[in-house]
């Protein structure tokens with residue numbers, strides 16, 4: 135197929151048609167923050183943090199396929215404000231006690247909070263009362279930290295297979311729900327690790343193993359989120 | 370208010386369902402163990418057993434090759450499905466704004482006293498369950514409730530006492546008291562005026578080419594009546610041209626916007642017109658299957674509508690070779706929802722019709738390209754499809770002569786609230802709000818909510834505006850709010866809570882910001898607000914615009930539009946001499962512990 139031309143932040147790039155704006159930006163060293171997106175699984179724009187101005191409208195870069203002569207802005211002040219607000223909303227909505235969390239330093243939410251220099255969210259904390267689900271021998275689900283990104287749900291989704299993870303309820307009472315029977319049967323160490331790695335935060339934690347890498351030496355402790363894509367970012 | 374607390378029956382994991390669920394196999398067989406018919410399966414089980422028990426979930430999951438949590442995933446999304454028993458008689462009492470205006474609280478209290486249980490629970494003997502629900506499309510005859518799929522309108526404390534007495538004596542639901550849903554068509558226009566022979570419209574269409582039918586609709590300038598105003602002919606052309614194994618016509622009869630009930634009236638009083646419109650749509654886009662997605666609240670119409678469909682089949686206006694046109698086969702089935710406002714959004718509607726949670730899809734692709742079961746699908750509102758049938762019957766030119774240049778034809782408006790004659794009014798586009806207020810006998814009007822909570826709340830300085838796509842656009846409702854109402858507390862707060870309840874929960878701003886809005890609004894209503902609180906709420910709107918669908922885009926409208934149009938109401942509650950008041954309410958926070966300990970709090974101070 136012939137290539138198309140797409141303009142990102144004032145510069146033209148040639149790209150394959152139909153590829154998502156997010157991926158094209160990434161290939162060209164432009165970082166657009168993401169949370170619900172996970173490389174290799176079908177995107178579903180739910181966190182809204184990758185919102186860009188695409189042809190004048192706010193659209194999510196992870197779900198919008200590129201077309202010829204598309205004009206994209208990724209980092210206006212307005213977009214950055216939307217993103218930092220989303221991060222703040224997530225902190226206020228859940229219970230994130232980062233210093234006590236196994237994911238600290240590897241957590242995408244925490245890393246984004248650093249990127250947006252959040253000290254405390256502009257919103258009052260809701261302090262919802264949420265459960266820990268430790269029923270399964272291999273993994274622990276901490277609803278306090280779940281940001282409902284659906285990555286765990288979508289990673290499994292081969293159409294004909296019964297799900298391990300699903301949503302339950304709706305609106306602000308939505309929760310991740312785990313099929314314990316199925317997971318008890320099917321989960322081994324490798325799958326448990328995979329589930330934990332799929333989660334952007336500390337909501338899925340593998341049991342029997344933890345703090346392998348000490349806090350302080352983890353992924354985002356060393357390099358800020360996005361620095362592998364965009365050049366010249368420092369903490 | 371105690372009786373406002375709980376909407377949904379608790380979802381618990383313990384299996385306290387005592388029924389045997391004997392008919393499960395029959396129900397599953399009826400739908401061929403088809404997972405895309407999960408909604409129908411759940412509806413049948415819920416109606417049969419009064420709940421979908423843990424046991425039933427397991428059986429269903431096994432039959433359709435889902436895991437149990439997959440079934441719960443759909444089940445837990447919908448308001449009218451429950452995992453625990455909801456009572457032999459299940460009462461769903463409307464708690465929307467107009468119900469409150471018409472004295473719902475008194476009715477709720479009587480229900481609680483008579484039934485001996487609180488709203489959100491089932492009586493100890495399992496006989497009566499009391500639950501709240503969002504607008505049930507009966508705003509012209511509130512307070513109303515749905516009891517075992519039947520609608521009881523204009524409730525009084527006497528009626529409630531009689532109803533509960535009947536329940537205690539095991540009466541059939543239809544014998545509790547006489548039920549009557551009134552149509553209240555108070556002004557007929559071109560759509561509602563009855564024509565002698567509707568078959569003509571279909572016959573005329575099938576003698577034309579499908580392209581010409583689309584062209585005729587284009588000439589009429591018809592735009593969607595479901596709210597967004599998308600040109601109908603353009604939608605059909607996209608759909609017709611999209612490739613797929615099969616094309617589908619959907620009629621959107623979810624009508625969940627509080628205050629809207631005009632589709633209900635079409636469905637009960639002019640169903641032939643609607644089905645003719647669906648059939649013409651089918652012919653135009655090249656489809657042989659139409660699906661009427663009907664909100665669960667309208668379950669009481671099922672039998673009647675099925676009869677109408679049967680009759681159309683007998684008359685040769687549905688089924689094989691429709692209206693004598695060889696090779697044009699088209700039939701219609703009814704798909705019920707399960708109680709979720711978001712399922713009115715067209716892509717959520719399709720997800721729901723496929724047996725899933727009603728979460729809107731990412732666009733592109735649009736439903737016209739990849740809709741129901743990933744096939745090209747045209748979704749249209751009830752009223753739009755009725756207009757289609759009329760246009761086919763009387764011609765585009767006639768239709769264009771009605772209304773304004775940009776908004777041709779007429780509009781059905783559901784009017785309710787503080788007025789003498791609530792009901793359905795069909796007016797030509799271009800009518801002003803004032804014209805309508807006069808028609809309905811509304812005096813001492815403080816505000817008019819145009820287009821429901823997702824629309825606009827306007828003050829008297831805008832009552833001279835015209836209802837038209839180019840001026841005041843509306844999906845079809847006006848709620849009249851009298852001078853004596855506390856706008857912020859009685860209306861804006863209720864609407865904001867509505868959106869919190871009805872958000873699908875997918876997008877972060879829609880799910881979480883709505884809660885922040887509510888908390889902020891309550892802070893202001895309590896008298897703890899400062900000027901900065903108002904500014905913040907205005908600024909947050911931009912973030913709401915980044916949500917995926919129209920619900921999230923408009924969920925802040927009740928607050929935003931009243932800040933813009935009724936600023937003085939907010940300013941009057943603001944503390945001017947300080948820029949900070951804590952949101953934290955110490956007294957409320959310690960209330961429970963104080964009660965437990967039996968002590969009076971010492972909160973410092975004097």
Ligand SMILES: Cc1cc2nc3c(=O)[nH]c(=O)nc-3n(C[C@H](O)[C@H](O)[C@H](O)COP(=O)(O)O)c2cc1C
Pocket residue numbers: 592593594595596597598599601621622623624625626710711712713714715716748749750751753754918919920
């Ligand atoms: C939250 C939400 C609720 C909606 N509810 C309805 C509804 O109840 N009925 C309806 O016809 N359209 C509703 N819509 C609009 C539909 O998405 C869609 O635009 C419409 O059905 C298209 O039909 P039309 O072109 O004939 O207007 C809703 C949209 C949103 C965002």
Ligand code: SF4
Pocket residue numbers: 279280281282283284285286287310332333334335337338
């Ligand atoms: S458990 Fe993790 S991956 Fe799953 S929805 Fe929650 S945050 Fe996302």
Ligand code: SF4
Pocket residue numbers: 711728729871872873874875876877879880916917918919920921922
């Ligand atoms: S805007 Fe709200 S209702 Fe719409 S998809 Fe997002 S979360 Fe769901």
Ligand code: FES
Pocket residue numbers: 167168169170171178179180181182183184185194195196197
């Ligand atoms: S990363 Fe695109 S919406 Fe979440």
Ligand code: FES
Pocket residue numbers: 230231232235236237238239241242243244279335336337
């Ligand atoms: S550090 Fe714990 S959730 Fe992110």
